[in-house]
Amino acid sequence: MRIAAAVLCGFFMDLCLGDPDWMPHPVIYMGKAISALEKFLRRRFPDTQKGLLMAGAALAAILPLGSFLMAAAAIYLAGLVHPVLAFLLETLWCWQALAVKGLYTESMRVKKKLEEQDLPGARSAVARIVGRDTQNLDAAGVAKAAIETVAENFSDGVAAPLFYLVIGGAPLGLCYKAINTMDSMVGYKNDRYLYFGRAAAKLDDVANYIPARISAFLMMFAALLTGQNAKHAFQIWKRDRYNHASPNSAQTESVAAGALDILLAGDAWYFGKLVKKPTIGEDLRTVEAADIMRINRMMIVASLIALVLFLAVRCVLCILL
Template sequence: MVFLLGPAAIALGFLLDLLLGDPPGIPHPVRGMGFLIDRGESILRRLLPHNERAAGTLLVVLVTSVSLFLSGALLFFAYGQSPWAGFTVEVFLCWLALSARSLQTESMKVYRQAVREDLAGARQAVSRIVGRDTADLSLEQVIKAAVETVAENLSDGVIAPLFFLALGGPPLGMVYKAVNTLDSMIGYKNRRYMIFGRTAAKLDDLANRLPARISARLMIAAAAILGYDAKNAARIYRRDRGLHASPNSGHPESACAGALGIALGGNASYFGELHEKAVLGDASRPVNAGDIKSAIRLMYGASLLFLPAACLVRLVIGFVAAR
């Protein structure tokens, strides 16, 4: 019956994230990954000053290997003590791999400032969850940025971690978190990271390819269940999913835009440089602060639809491995 522990750990980890968000008072592994990336970049740039691509690739190998080794070693040690100790650690690592509640918490901070029409406060709140420059955003652009982030992070923060937890348990889930963290820190298309961060960006694109497409379809299904415009979500998804500069982000974002009947995307500034971005969806109506709440509902609806599938995949893999 040991094969039942894997799916149970995923389900309990999801529940803990739903109820509590990031564990209070406990350093999150992503912070450790971030520290390793920051220090590793400094060291590898000095060691390989004339080969940025190799230095960036070595950093990717280092961070993902450390994440795999530490999580695997922790599980191996815990299960060596007892099945319940191992199960407890597995639940904890599954919890750490997910970030639906923290996404809700941060995006609701934007919502509360937007409702008050506090533009300065809304800009500050959204700056915590987006990579673009926020100092000159209008209130409408702030709301759009928050909605886009919720839609994109349905894949990055929930569906993709569940996907990799299902396939390989917490060690593979932590490897995915490492890949995602690498991309968020060095995967930019600017002068500093265009070459150094290329491997990280490409690996993140590959890791999210299937989860992003699953996320879009789940969002369309959630729209139908929750009373949003699922027919329009499917239409906009088919029409606009390939317009985004990212090979993956346009999938959940276009589905979300269609479900809500709004336009997302458009030009944005990153590190002082203007980037032309396509518009996803039709501006059937102006955006409003309530769209942030609606995006959160769609995010949770899609997540709950995928959870049983992830647990089932983990059950089958565990059953086969136990035979």
């Protein structure tokens, strides 16, 4: 029951408090570890296709496993001091593994700037949460970028961490965050990471495969509960759920596009280079700032459903087993 209680407390701490700037975050240290390991492994393996693939595979094994073992050991040692200390540590890491409040806060900052007709400010705000170039986006483009980020990161930042936290507590949750952080840092198809980052990218695809599909159906249910077009969400998901280079990213984006009756994705600029991408959804109306609020309502409702569903399944399995 400790894990269930820690997940429950951690979820509501994230929902209420987000990630305070003053509090050290595991992802920051994971990022530092990735950078250090990359330098170390590149020196130890030959600078060839095979060598880079092997170095990247070593990174993809070391960081998630190390994160799991360090968290498990820390919680175990805390438990030797006092069970309450172990619970508090697990709760802290469950809190930090989730991003409900962060997604809401950052995307609503974009909405506020758009409503103030401060396009430069809106571009700057959305640049904090997307990887694409934002300096030439119009107001609709900025809103689309924010909506896509909330939709995609509902899976990566909320549902998937919850899924793994409920299964294996904070150690497995932080293992997942390590995989996700690796992919965000080295999982690019560019000259530097095409081979080195391949194992991290593939591992992220595997880790997100089931959570992304659960997330899509959670978002559909949330669309129904928040008055959006749930029927269209299912139709667009069924048609466009693979309209992305990743097998997982379009799962929730397609639901968002259908629920809001808008067109998402399409070509985008990254580091000054145009990347051709298929569109998701249908251009039934112009994207507007209010759509950011709509997708946030869906995200929060879907997050609450995920919490209840995952904990209920865990409790049932604990009783049966």
